Each structure stands twice: as structure tokens, then as C-alpha cells.
Amino acid sequence: xxxxxxxxxxxxxxxxxxxxxxxxxxxxxxxxxxxxxxxx
Numbered sequence: 376x377x378x379x380x381x382x383x384x385x386x387x388x389x390x391x392x393x394x395x396x397x398x399x400x401x402x403x404x405x406x407x408x409x410x411x412x413x414x415x
Contacts, residue, residue, distance in 0.1 A: 388404055389403070389404055389405070390403045390404060390405045398413060398414045399411075399412075399413050399414075400412045400413075400414075
């Protein structure tokens with residue numbers, strides 16, 4: 376389990392990030408999986 380942000384792992388997994396609003400993001404992973412995140 377990760378206890379802190381690991382930039383190397385993040386860059387190995389994430390292809391791009393779409394910012395829909397300042398609190399709404401879609402992460403597109405290199406595996407083509409899309410993960411939507413809403414921060415409140």
C-alpha cells in the first residue's frame with residue numbers, strides 16, 4: 376500500500392487527465408480505463 380504520492384508510478388499508469396471543471400476530473404489510464412473523480 377502506498378503511503379505517499381509516487382510520481383514514477385503515477386506517470387507509468389496515467390496517459391492523460393481531462394479537467395471538466397475545477398472539481399471534476401477524468402483520468403485516462405494507459406490501459407484505456409477511464410476513472411472519473413469529483414472532489415468536494
